[in-house]
Amino acid sequence: MAPRTRRARGARQESPEEVASPEAPPTALETAELPDRTQDGIETVENEKDEGNQKEAGPESSESPTRSDNDQVAGQHRSPSPKPGHSPIYTTHPQSSSPPERSPLRSSPSPSQQLRAQSSSRTPRKSRSRSPVHLEPHAEPQFQSPERPKRLHYRHVADLPPSSHPFSTVKISPSGRLLAAGSSNGSIFIHNASTLALEHVLEGHLAGVSVIAWSSDGNILASGSDDKSIRLWNTVTGKPFRVPLVGHDNYVVSVAWTPKGNILVSGSFDEAVFLWDVRGRRIMKSLPAHSDPVYGVDVARDGTLICSCSSDGLIRIWDTATGQCLRTLVHEDNASVTSARFSPNGKFVLAWTLDSSIRLWDYGERRRCLKTYQGHKNEKFSLTGSFGVYGSRPPDAAKSPAEMNGYSDNEKGQKIDGEGVSRSRYIHPFAFIVSGSEDGSIFFWDVGSKEVLQCLDGHSGPVLGVDAHPTEPMVVSCGMDGRVKIWRDDGASESSNAGSGAENDVHMEDATDGVDQEIKLES
């Protein structure tokens, strides 16, 4: 067993004390921040001692000057094992406080160098774990009340039937019941998200489907295609609605619904953004958006804002009602923006750019890039990804008794309501960003710290679309290799066994029966 895992265990075992300590009221997150930080510090020091890795971490931990360095290094230190058949759980050393001898790595942030750094850090698991890193509870001003898990444990559980054509997009319906995958041969496949049974094949597009979008009630699926049309599909019957939305002069590569479902926003290679009156199938508004293909559009959760992005490097924010441009975001490097979406609360915009970066923008008064997520490779394709939540699960969902004890005090309270991403499942939800990469892997980043939480390998070509399930720890990915893969996170307790090749059958306790069946079929 890797030392890393042991350390994680150690942290869990200590958690009862942590919770029992009176300074951390479970509900008042902000107020709990300070005491918690110190608490973390103590705990970490203990962990370090366990490991025999006593470093200067304790004293350093609360000092802010080191923080940013750590962040940056955290983006580089991941060690996905390149060997297939090896453990699909690749974790990073989150927030490793970098020892001085590592400084060359730190100052190599350009994409190419970044990549080199990445490959150099692809060391075998054992030797990496020997490296002098530790969980550093530095002064991240984040709500740390329950400790943030340092990694995710998504594992490959199933495949949808492979296709000889690339799958360009995959989306899970808002209720989480269905998942749809759009293929470049023009078909869309709708599967049940839990049993993975094929429910409908939507055929009608004359060219490849580039993008699909579920309406908020999940009853209508909109698809944009290279045949320049947008089709609406009844997902209950699997039938298309009579007349497609025709109006774009070129490939339709992005569509998005407003929450009410009365307006559809589309972006196309003809450089326009159209707002469609869905009921009347007419173009309601045309936004003079960009001077290059519009690769991505999205609608904020209350429907009042639209964002669009283009390969001219601009991200624009529009007022839905008036069609006014309210903001334009542009990065100094002016890299092509190939996908953009609002955060679950609608306050930020996440944008994928062709310099192998994903940036989180504050489009409000500050109008600047808040976070840059790096590590994946994205220089050619329009990759899409998703926000998701993770965190410590409440006791009923948790599996190990240690976890149960650790968080029993926190189980009530903190039900934070939200849309888009359901978080009641977690005691205290943290957000992650998941995206594919052109090297065939899938990356998970923590939103706040920018650490890579996990890196999954599995696809043999660029991973074009990734979507996270709204309520369950499940992620779907699709790629150029014509495969759609289902990944699940069944909790940390399995992580130690995850290296074996036959893990699929072993770790399915948490999964639904349907998935189990599917896997048996597969194998």
Added chain:
Amino acid sequence: MNLALVDPFVLAQDCPEALTETLRNGHATCIRFNHNGDLLASGRLSGTIVIFDIETNGVACKLRGHTKQVQSLSWSSNDRFLLSASQDWKCILWDLQDGTKVRTIRFEAPVFMAELHPKNHLRFVAALFEDQPMIVSLEGGAPVKVSLSSMPKRSQAMKDNLTEKQAAQDAKNTATVALFTPDGSHVISGTNKGWLNIIDPETYQTLYSNRVTQAVIILVRLTASGRDMVVNSSDRIIRTFQLPDLGSPSLDWDSLHLEVEHKFQDLVNRLSWNHVTFSSTGEYVTASTWMNHDIYVWERSLGSLVKILEGPKEELTVVEWHPYRPFVAAVGLDSGSVYLWSILAPQRWSALAPDFVEVEENVDYVEKEDEFDIQPIEEIHKRRLDGEDEDVDVLTVEDAGTRFTGHVARIALVSGEEEFKMPVFLDVDNADSEDEIVAIGTGQFRKKSPGTGKEWMNESETRAGSTGVASGDERAVNGNGRTDRKRSRKG
């Protein structure tokens, strides 16, 4: 959510300025905004009700059941149910979840207007033609109708002194207007003799009467708070009143005296007013006028005319103000189109170019110390990434929606009633649009066969009333796909 980004000067405007849009689907006669402010119901001359989505300006839904002109429309507080009153002696309560009829209520006379109880959509008050107002309760199987009195309440002393003629006059009062107060505690009814009665809907007793005018009361409107009332009467004067808190138990009905706050009239032309309404906050009073193409907007603090909304070349009848936006809708008398006035948002050019700002006057540019220093690219990257140490919360949803609607719009939403989201029907047909020609293919047209789109008229009354599976099915029957093409071409 867009508010933080919108020009504050645009947001500060509270009165519409220009005609921005015209909606047309048949000949509309009355309109009403829903409480949420995203839908506008319009009743047509033919009896069909068309619900417009004012975000897309498209037709959201069509409801068929009336056979004569629709007189009034009333939304339930969660916007799920719509009550329509028509000249065909019926009121219909519609469920917009699927467009079905919940109930059909027949009366012995044409219905002037019907207003739903704000907290109970199975209860409403109706004003009938030359009759007394009626409270109708639909809670049981059959509708229970209770007739209210239109007789003014007079104290004992006055009753003794009443001449025979006056007594006869009192008995001749019939209701022209009846509506619930926003908290549902009282009914306000106006009569053809100019009396205003406040009635307790539980005991059916008239609590208070006041003769505000000698002429017929045409319309009474209240603000969402229920504390302001505007009365239109046939003596060509619009009167506004401030009401006491009618729900307060300490209110002494005998000593209550309603004082006229403002009288709005056209002294020169002596125009009569077709329809009046309050603005969302009650700050403005808006009226459409007889033989005139304009809409008048008065401001209530000083009682002055602040704006005349122009645009259409026809007389306007019903005028309605959006529940929270500076947005006015009015119906044209001759064409039956719905005209919309709102604020023109100027294009903000600086928003298109991120480095630009719009300035009023020249500003001297001060160069920053290191602005043109050449830095190694790694250094720049590093600095950028180092700077990204802020805390971001992408999950927590701020409840910003209430800021806009404020105290006005959602005040009536009763706890227990969940919020209703109107489903999007993708198969709304235009088969019964007034056009006589329908397209049957590319470039091919034919005259509409008589009776097309009127199949719903054949269905029996009982079925419509009892089972309530009406227009949901019809929509599928009528939706033949041909007419959509025509519509999209027009648009």
